[in-house]
Amino acid sequence: MCEHVSAVRQTISLSNKSATHSDQFHPLGPTHGRRDALGLFQFGAGRRGAVTQVFRRLGVFVLLSLAWVGLLWPASSWALTCRDAPALAWQSVVPGVAAVHGHWPSVTPAGRAHVATTVVLGQGQHVTVVDPGPTERVGRALQQDLACRKLSHKLSSKGAPSAAPRVVGLINTHAHAEQVLANGAFGLAAAATSGTRDAMRKRCPDCLAALRQDLGATALRGTRIVVPTQVLVDGQSLQAGGRAWRVREMRHAHSESDLVLWSEDGGIVLAGGLVDGPQLPVLAQGSVQGWLQALAELRAWQPQWLVGQQLVSGPGQVQAALQRQQQYLCGLVQYAWQGLDRGWSEAEAVQDLPPPQAWAADVTPTQARTPGADQTPKQSTDLWTTPSAKRTHPDLNEAWQNQQRQQHVFNQLRAWREVELSWMDQTTRPSPWPGLCASTPDVGR
Template sequence: MRHSDRRWTFGPAALRLAAALLCLITFAPAAVLAQLDAAAAGRMPQGLAEGVHVLVGDVDAPTPANRGEIGNIGFVVGEQGTVVINCGASYRHGRAVIETAERIGGKPVVLAIITQPLQEFVMGASAFTERGIPVLSHRASAELIEARCETCLRTLRTQLGEDEMAGTRVVVPTQRIDGDTVVTVGGRELQLIHPGWGSSPGDLIVRDTRSGIVFAGALAGFGRVPELRDGDMAGWLAALDRLEALAGQDRDLVVPGYGAPAGTHALAALRHYLRDIDTRVHALLAAGTPLLEAIKAADLPAYSHWARYPLQHERNVQRRYLALENELFED
């Protein structure tokens, strides 16, 4: 069932005075971008427009040093409430996200949206449901969370330690959509856009209609090697085209899942990587190169400076090789 004409309205919550406000920059995206590196280094939210903020996370793998706080989290503040985009990596992180969002915007958090079923976006949801805050995702993401996130949680406990992950549990979103939807939450209208199967089967793009700012989640990462585990190559490239068109309507500003927000021009490098790895692996497979040799032969030095390149790129080559090999057998 499609939801292209459906509108959801969440009831108003009690108003609060703002405890603190960051500088809100509505008409100067270049000035915003110039501040983001400093904000990311201190894990401080950065204002992008009136009522729109981003908390830029680490771009590396989860480690005790970064406490698993990888990936970006968004806040969109309306007159009656705040929407959080992605929940964080643990119960502790989720609580900190809620506290920060409410301190910055001065409004209660009334909804959390998960853009992809990734541990850094999902594991903090337990803090939201503890507060009675609904969690929304695409139906396919909810199904993947239910199917595999207990394994992710066990892995994070090993990587980060039991103390860091204390209180964390897997929460499957109860608010689910199947297609493009418009929601009005806390007095703010948001477009929730499912571009098809791109980085995952349940990708969501969140566009704040008032500012025009677009949150891409894991569909976009700037300066970081993407993860192809759940991706569909053709669908991902098509999703980037739709993302570019959405962001280019207004402020030309994309908030990626990883890395600092940037204009739509930054999507070009991600497109090039996806096409380059696909072309290289196609050529190696056609030449009869065995998988283990192909993993080393598919080095792409142009991207070697990106975060997570050595290990993640090799994993991507392996996954793309096996996917293409499977397609050949099916034919």
């Protein structure tokens, strides 16, 4: 059964500032009340002051030494831990916003690889994590890497050791296993829309079982379902990572409910699963029409920065990324409409389905070093990290391409059934597709 965690405040408020309090030590302070004890170490009345000062200074030295060891011990412990820690694929977006891209190949020929992007908000002692990943171990690896990066920065700048960043906020953008099943690694109440919460209650048990088949029992060890208990609503404002964010909910788009975080001041949009990088979009629980409407709304905001799945787009690139996503979805619509006009059946339509041009030349996603995956260390470390990855691992690259072809067929069938309703009603009801796919060839005009 899905686990429930206790509800927390309705507004996430983070601070990148931490206060350091130091007790003042006065080595030459008054000694009233200690004369009898000091008398045990006196060698004569004339040496009383000198001996007292010696022991006072010795006490100060010991206390300061212990304090310094206390500061260095966590750093040295983390240094030993960090030596063999997994190095995650971080990508800086703007100060206080960073993305971590993960790719987890299947351990069986019949399984599916999984990709996801985690976003970390904040650069001080407190951070918020958006979409923590697919497994308990991935979530713990993220926390460890955050601590190691903090330590590395302090040591390289010769600064004083400080505490590791603490994750104080956890947000799920939508109910897909790759995004949410690491919730349990953080010991926090996750936040999401009510639609995502309800979908997780319904689908996560099956998703967990499927993910265990794909990635292996070792990688999924300790992974449990933690359903969000803090509900975020459309239009709500929240503070995370030193920025103000507006919550937007896109219904029936990529999934039943897709949460988008929009920072108007920074021009930054965290799009969750609505925009994809090298991998094809996944049209499962959502709809083509709802997804296209969501993309149109994102374009209207005119963001300067966009973070999607395996994707970070900066100034001058965002509109192209949104248009690419739109063209793929509109291509599904166009192909279905033309097939229906020609009298094709579903089976005939996908029998010789051509690959989408925008994704045909793309390489596989970059893989993060994944703790606990059922693979050899070399594969876990080096896979997909260099341009020669396709030549080094042709079998896994071929598996990824086959998976993408299957995904395209699946998406086309889902789009076909949605478009078919409009095609059958075109004489009595205006088609919605021309307005959503204005830049594509005629669709139901």
